[in-house]
Amino acid sequence: MREETCLTRDSLAQNNRYLDWDSQPAMFKHYPHFCYRLKLSDIPSLQWLEQTRCISDKRLIAQAPYYRLNVPSAGNLHPLEIYVQLRNISGVLSGIYHLDVVNSELVMIAEIAQEGIEPFLGLEHRFNGALLMISMVPFRSSWKYGLRAWRYLYLDLGHQIGSFLASVEHFGLTLTKMFPQEGLNRIMGMGKDEIIAAAYGIGELTSRSVTPLCMPLMRVSPTDYTIIDDTLYDAIVSEPITSKSVKTAFTESFLEINAARRSAREFYAPAMRDEVITTLLNVTASSNLEIVALLLQAQSMQTGMYRNGKCTVRGNFVTECVHLLLDQRFIAGANMVLLIYANDFRASTHVDAGIYAQELYRACEYHGVGCSGIGAFYDNEASLWSQKLLLYAVAVGGKI
């Protein structure tokens, strides 16, 4: 999907599409009002779920509510949804639920007993606890970004998985990665407008037998209207995700960081100390990624290109860096831009890049500095700093 999703000067010049925000597809899925609902705040054992994806800022813009979440999202479009199957959890009816992020509620789609979703996740027995599924809603992103949405869907997914990993770790739980099987989407009541992309289990596999759900769940559109892009859909269903879980840091400060995380819109470089720069240069990324850091401004550190914490090329790269990132001017005020490269231009490497970037956001919040994911860049100009392929960038800098 690389060529089809590249940004070039020509592609930008040709794309003079006027974006009418009134036509933005609905950002949250709503199950019918008659479905049974549970307030997440009433179930202490599911606090990890409430903190995995939640509203962290709400305001009115042009008389319409404008939500921002604990996870960042390209264009604030949030093309993801979360579902859980809960079995044998005290105080909760066993069933398959949708996470209603706006109301912080679980909405029951189906009650379960000997039937379950387990066989569609490769499990032969009942799983006591939670089976979490994250779906992607391509149109929420392709509405604005066209085919480039392919990248943003996976980067957003990586951020979401990163926040889930951090939440689970904070609450002292362990998770197991699950593998969506053929038929999962259909049984979840989804069509081409929504695709389960990742699944995890928190709990334990029992020895009790389970039968596969035989009737698909009710079908509810994830948006108020949709336009299916078959190229995007085919590209998504053709690639399974093989990303690995990583250890997250600042576990004890998770709740404060999760509530406060925001994307920086401007930077004030003198407010960032060199020690914080050094710490951020050492945030661990998955081994299939290459991190190239461009240090643009610092107190006494050498500016230039860094790899593995060491300056390998000295220089002032502000102009080149800002230009690479589509001339987004606010980046000129950043202390550092981390460029995330990989050999493979695949769904999984994008997810890994999102997981790493989420950890950077969390580290920045912890250290009191600003941070923003940058998904818009001229692809073919990224070879200046690595022979690999640029997947994503993160700008970091002092807060005003």
Ligand SMILES: Cc1cc2nc3c(=O)[nH]c(=O)nc-3n(C[C@H](O)[C@H](O)[C@H](O)COP(=O)(O)O)c2cc1C
């Ligand atoms: C994959 C991805 C790409 C992004 N690309 C850009 C970008 O190119 N420029 C920018 O200013 N912000 C970018 N952002 C930040 C989003 O605009 C921001 O997350 C969104 O507006 C929501 O704000 P919040 O992060 O404060 O909740 C990106 C975020 C993500 C996750």
